[in-house]
Amino acid sequence: MTDQGVHFLDAKGPEGIRIYAIGDVHGRLDLLRKMHEAIAEDLSHHPHRDWRVIHLGDYVDRGPDSKGVADFLIAAGKADSRMQTIAGNHEIGFLEFLARPSAEGLFAHNGGGETARSYGVAIDFWTPGGLREGHAALLDAVPDSHFAFYRGLGRHLSFGDFFFCHAGIKPGIALDDQDPDDLIWIRWDFLNYSGLHPKVIVHGHTPEADVEVLANRVNLDTGAWKSGRLSALVIDGPEKQILAVVGDA
Template sequence: MTGVHYLDAKGPEGMRVYAIGDIHGHLELLTEMHARIAQEIARDKPEDWRIVHLGDLVDRGPNSRGVIDFLIAAAKHDSRNIVLTGNHDVGFLDFLAEPDPESLFARHGGRETAMSYGVDLKTSDAAGLWHSHRALAAAVPDSHLRFLRTLPRSISFGDFFFCHAGIRPGIALENQDPDDLIWIRNEFLNHPGLHPKVVVHGHTPQAEPEVMANRVNVDTGVYYSGALTALVVDGTEKRLISVEVPGVSGRR
């Protein structure tokens, strides 16, 4: 199978694309990233642009509700703001539908998400789980549910394919399993060959962005590093930008 190498990959002519990694409830960094992008767009005046958010909007960070509100407003204001879903976003919906104390949401940052809606999530006993689940289900606005339920799992621009986790090698992009797009790790991360397009993803946090021949990982573990990262594609030019919490990331 022939493929595209990162060094040769190009974005669509006349379009600048920003791809933002996992946000995990960090509204302050998301707003800072958007402000930086807006400044660049105002300064450089590209013919067209897109901002792609690679999923995992919720969990672990302090303001998942605020992140969702922000992105709903951004997409309504300009449809060039594109939001993809991640496994944590799907896990949030799954928990609202069925309160499993062993679920991804309950075990990996859902308590912080619930707190952003004013609910203290209890998972250690059945009664606490039942009551706090009912409170959370009542607290989440219908607009948030509709938004999360309609998020796509991938999008493509030029020689780049954007998704949350990655793809299964050897499978055509249009035939990828939806679960792989938000969950896959080792089979994708360890694959040495080129893909039909360069895959831009998050899902697997790293201390620094990973730029490989066949993929770019922009998940820099915002919930513990304090750094939110984005890839910028403008024709043949590719670069990385980041915003950071002073005193947390250690890179300022």
């Protein structure tokens, strides 16, 4: 830790709490289940008096079972409040489509068709009638509990020397003053910045072949929907390690 910021090697989690931060799921319920099983096994073999599981957003789109992922996370959060979730840009894009159907937005062009099918709805985004009818059917198919879940997602969490958000932060801006849109959308201004931040930023949003561990940030998006690899960061005091599960690509 320096006056200018926190280096990953020096960063520590909060005393007495083990953190598990999970990258982008994108409809891969199979991998999310495997990751939770791996976390439960880790806690069984290495018990800890307190813990948090942080999901970094992008639960929907692209993969085959967005509805199942939402069901799983809602149930997990009800069973234990230490299961925590924050928003990704794809959850916001889903809500925007449900509020104002469009063939031009994120949902239509980036895996929303798969999300709709997981709710039992096929949408023809490219004809006015198909868009209108598909949107109406999807509104009917999405349970109220899912609306509440997506709308209730926060944009960030902070524990110890680590700041958790979906996409990243605007460098040079205090963490408390970050634009909520930057937290779910930012890319190159953040990714290309090599200086230290007030805390180490743990994020997803930009898929990579493997977890990126840099001095100022950790990128946990390993493209689970396509690669079949879901990754997490485990933080226990000064100790940090990567946990990964694999399935079919």
